[in-house]
Structures are given as C-alpha cells and as structure tokens.
Amino acid sequence: MPTKESNIVKRTLDLKKSPQLSAEQKARLDAVASMRDKQIDYSDAPALPDAVWMKAATELPHTKKQITLRIDAEVLEFFKHTGKRYQSRMNAVLRSYVEAHKAHAK
Template identity: 85%
Template sequence: MPAKESTIVKRTLDLKRPPRLGTEQKARLAAVASMPDEQIDYSDAPALPDAVWMKAAAELPHAKKQVTLRIDADVLAYFKHAGKRYQSRMNAVLRSYVEAHKAQAK
C-alpha cells in the first residue's frame, strides 16, 4: 500500500520582503482602506472571538510542570482534533491569556 501523499502546502511570509501586489490588488486595498468600518462587508470572513488571548504564542516556553487538570470534554476534543501536541497548544492559549491580562493590569 503506497504512503498517503500529503496535500498540505506550507508557505512562509517574510515581512521584510512582502509579496508584490498587482495594480488591481492595490486599487482594491485602497478602496477598502478609504471606507468607513461600517461599510466593509465581513460576511466571508470566518467568525473569530474578540479575545486578544486567542492569538497563542508561536514559540512555546520550555519550563513546564505536570499537573492534573479537568477540562470540558468538548474543549479537549477540539484541541485533540487539531492533531499532535494538543497539550502544547492548550498551554500556548493559556499563556497568551495570562500575558494579555498582565498587560491590562499595568
């Protein structure tokens, strides 16, 4: 049985060298930038929670402590469904929550 071929394409964006935009793309961006927020159509954008802490840290800290924690079954299933290292992703979300609240406390 042949190995399953991956259909995942990974791309890295270098912010120091952003991709070049065409004339049409620039015109569309300029048109949206000049619009008031109320007139922008967000219907095709995925729904995202308003919480700042959802932007989990890209790099995970290395010093960890093992604990026993009760998590709602649906929350655990959500993270497990995304694949390996689900515990690290859960930790990253908790860390970004803590960092966001530390910033608000200042």
C-alpha cells in the first residue's frame, strides 16, 4: 500500500515557555510593535487556518454536547470544503481558542 508523503510541519507554541530571541529579533519585533496595523506588510504571513490551528485539527475531544449554533455562511462553507469531519475541526478550532485564552488569563 503506498504511503502518503506530507510536507506539513507541525509546531506547538507553549505560551508559558517563550523562545529566546536574539537582539536582532527583538529589534524587529519592537519596530513592528510601534507600527500601525495598516503599515504592516502581511503578504508573507501564512494563512491562519494552516499555520495556527494545526494542533487543533489533531486533538479532538471525545465528549461533546449537541447544540444549535448560527454560523456565518462563509465560515461554514470554508469548513465544509475542508472535507469530512468539518464539524469536529470547527470544534477543535474553538477548543484551541479557549485553551489559548485560558493560558493568557493565568
């Protein structure tokens, strides 16, 4: 059986253990922090669903509660186009968001 090769690199950010930055990296971050949002060039930034939520797609919770939820049509179509189990991916993205905000609250 052929194996599927992947060029996806998964990384996890631990908000409690920030990576060490060089002086040059700190200077670049300070320069960007002082800019207005409109001045920042985002053209080389990866798309958020692929870059930020990669961990969310791999860690799906086992217990769920059924609810009725209204979602923007564009958001729903985006997730539907990602394939089967799109509702689980939506849940995983929400879970990742909650976990990130819990870490900031501490």
